[in-house]
Amino acid sequence: MMENGPDGVEALPLTRVDAPAAPHGCRDRLVERDRLEWRLADGGDPAALAEAFLAGHGLAADDLSRPAAHHLDGPCGAALYVSAAAGAVMAAGHPGAPTPAPALPDLAVVVYDHAATPAPPAPPPGGGWWIGPWTPSWTDRQHADAVAAVRAAIGRGDVYQVNLVGHAAAPYTGDPRPALARLARLPGARYGGTLHGPGWSIGCASPETLIALHAGRLVTRPIKGTRPATAAGRRDLLASTKERAEHIMIVDLERNDLARVAATGSVTVDELFAVRRWCDLWQAESTVSAACADGLGLADLLRAVCPGGSVTGAPKLAALDLVAACEPVGRGAGMGALGWIGPGRLDLGLTIRTAAADGHLLHGWAGGGITWDSDPDAEVAEAAAKARPVRAALAGGRTRAHR
Template identity: 80%
Template structure:
C-alpha cells in the first residue's frame, strides 16, 4: 500500500484534472494533496480503507444521509477508483483470474484541494510520436463462444440466471499513453469520460453507465443491459426483444435489492425502465433506480452493497462471480469496477465499461456482455467486438 501526504505530492506540476465526474468549475484549479493506492497483498478491506483515508484528509463520508456542502476554499473532493477484483473482495466473492496489469492498483484514492491560480490548458490530445501495435486477444472467438456455452449450461442446471463474461486484449505502444486515453472522453455518450494516472499506470474511461451517485439526497444507479446497432431497425429490434428485456429487468431487480440493503425502508423505486439511449454506434437500454440512504450510511457500506456492479456480474451476484472466476482466463483489471468523484455531499461513480488502461509497455482493453439462456454464442462474441471497436479506433488515432 502506498500513501502520500501533502509533503509527497506538493511538488507535482499543476495540470487540468480530467477525472470522470470531477466538478467542472474546479477542474483547472485542482491540485493533488494526498494519494492512497492499494493492492490485495496489502490486506484489509479496500472500502473501509478508502473511507478512513478520506476522513483523515478532510472528506467525511460516514453519514451520506446528512447534507454537506462543497467548500471552494478547502478540500474539493477526491478521485476514487475501485477495481472489479477489489469489488468482489468487498462482496465476499472470488477475485477472479490474475490481473494482466499488475502495476495498476486495485484501489486508488486521490484527494484534491483548490489552487489559487488556474492550471494551463489540457494536454494536446493529438501529440506526435504515438504508435500503437496490433491487439492480441486473451481468448479466441472460439474460446469466448465456449465460455458462453458453459454459462448456458450452468443456467440450465439452475446454478445462475445470468452471467456477464468479459474478454481482454492488449497491444504494445510507444509514446505517451495518457493523451491517447484522454481521447476516449470524446466518444458520444461517455458520461464518465476522463482519466486517472499514477506511477507506471493510467486509466482512460468512456463509460456511459452510472454505478452509484448521490443526487439531491437520493442514491441513484443506472444499469445498462441490452445492445443493438444504432440504426432505425436496431432500435426497433432492441425495444421488441423479449430476451433483452428479460435480461435487463433481471439486473434492475438485482440493483433494487443492492440498494435496499443500504436504503431507508420503503424508499427504493424504479424511476425509469428500459430507456433506449445511444453510445457511439450502439443503442443500449438503461434504467434508473433510486433510494434514500439509510441514516448513518457511510461510503464503505455503500461500496460493499453495490460493488461490483450487477450489470457486469450477473444474478445471483455471488454465484455469477464464481462462474466468472472459473471461466475468464484473464483478470478484469481496470474494467467493470468503479471510477469517479467523491466529496462533501457528492458521490458520482461510473461503472468502468468502455475503459482502457496502460502500463509501461502495453495498452489493455476489456469488453463483454451478459449471458442468459437465450444467448447465442456467435452473437455474444460479435457484441463484445462491437463494444470494443470505437475504443480501439480512438486509441490508435493521432
C-alpha cells in the same frame, strides 16, 4: 499499499484534473494533496481503507446522508477508482483470475485541494504515438465455449445470468495519456475522463452510472441490451424478449442492492428499458433510485453495490464464481468503478468502455450478459462491437458523432 503525502500543496504541480464527475468549475484549479493506492496483495478491507483515508483528509465519508457544502478553502474532493477485483472482495466474492495489468492498483483514492490560480494550458501531445495489433486473451472459439458453459450452468440452476468479459492487449510507443483522453471524449460517455498514477493510466468512456448520491438520493442506472445504432437495430432491441428479460433481471438485482443501504420502502424504478445511444450502439438503460439510509457510510455503500450487477450477473456471488472459472485473465480496470466523491455528493461510473495503460501495453475489456437464450456467436460479435469504438479512439481514429 502506497500513500503519498507532500509537505504542502505548493510542493505538487498544478494540473487540470480530468477524473469523471469532478466538478467542472474546479478542474483547472486543483492540486493533488495525497493519494492512496491499494492492491489485492496488500490485504485488508479496501472499502474501510477508502473511507478512513478520506476522513483523514477532511472528507468525512462515514455518514453520506449528512448534508455537506463545497467550500473553496477546503478539500474539493477525491477521485475514486475501484477495480473489479477490489469490488468482488468488498462483496465477499471471488476476485477472479490474476490481472493482466499488475502495475494498476485495485483501489486508488486521490484527494485534491483548491489552488488560487488556474493550471496552465496543457502542452500539445508529442509525436510518435503508435499502437500495435490487439492480442486477445481468448480466441473467439474459447469465448463461445465460455458462453456455452454459462448456459449449462443456467440449465442446472446454478445462476440466472452471468456477464462474460474478454480482455485484449496491444503494445504501444509514446505517451498514452492523450489517447486515453480521446477515448474519454467519445459521444455518450457520461463518465468520460482519465486518472493517472506512477506507471499506469486509465481512460473511461462509460455511459453507465454505478451509484450516485446527491441531496440524500441514491441513483443507479444499469445498462443491459445492445444493438447497432440503426433504425432496425432500435426496433429489434425494443422488441427483443431476450434482451428485456435479461435487463429486468439486472434491474431487480440493482433494486435489491440499493435496498440494503436505503431507507425502508424507498426504492423505486423511475425509468425502465429506455433506449439510448453510445457511439454506434443502442443500449437499454433503466433508472433506479432510493432515499439514502440515515448514517450510511461509504464503506457500506461500496460493499452493497460493488461490483456492479450489470457486469456480474445474478445471483451476484454465484456469478462471480462462474466468472472466475471461465475468464482466463482478470478484469483489471474494466467492470470496476471510477468517479468522484466530495462534500455532499458521490458519483461513480461503471468502468465499461474503459482502457488502461501500463509501461508496455494498452489493455481493454469488453463482454456481455449471458442468459439461457444467448447465442454464442452473437455474444462474441456483440463484445467485438463494444470494443471497436474504444480501439478506434485509442488509435486516433474517428467515430460517428452522437445524433
